[in-house]
Amino acid sequence: MSDDRKRILGMLAEGKITADEAEMLLDSIDSPAENATSATASSPSAEWPPGPSATGTPKFLYVKVTGGKDTVDVKVPLAVLRTGLKLTSLIPPQAMDQINESMDEHGMSLDFNNLKPDDIEELITSLREMEINVNSADGENVRVFCA
């Protein structure tokens, strides 16, 4: 049994987390192992979490850090990205120019004025295909994906 599992079960026994939370954390620990076994022929959409969104527009951005000292599990609705990008088209031109200049100074030459609503939808749909998987030497696994 891994240290993470022991720690989670210990916290469950101490009553610090509920059974549901323990299950979710155990699932998040299990997922890197599944990734490792399917790493050679992996298709992000074929992996966890399955469901209707696996083939449609992704709904959430997941960030999972496991295997190391800390376990982190973040789930952010992609609606934040969608509405945030749409909001950029409503920012006053003077402010937008300043934003673009500032981003350019920091090495990000991205003109938000050119973003169209269709582009935003296409961008979000294509995020379904994206998966970032970082395995560090100390066994920590960072996984970023949308589903």
Place this chain on the structure above:
Amino acid sequence: MNAYLPPLVIDVRVSETGARNFRIWLPFFLLWPILLIVVGFALLVTALVDLALFISGARYHHYTLLVLGSLRVLASVRGTHVNALSDDSHVKVDIY
């Protein structure tokens, strides 16, 4: 209309080894009446500004939409979950 509804509840749970568990259940919906007044006032002002800008022929007259868009961004954070577990602590934040 649902897309404009701000978060209902923010649930923050912190547990540490050797310390008392800590949980805050923030009933954000109690702030809705205040938010409604603030947003209503802001919409009224921006609508007047937009009208004035439109009449004067200004190219940009979308401040009302900007306020509504900001409200949508606030509403879209519903469903955010953060779960962090370390050796001696567990932090969980849920926005409903």
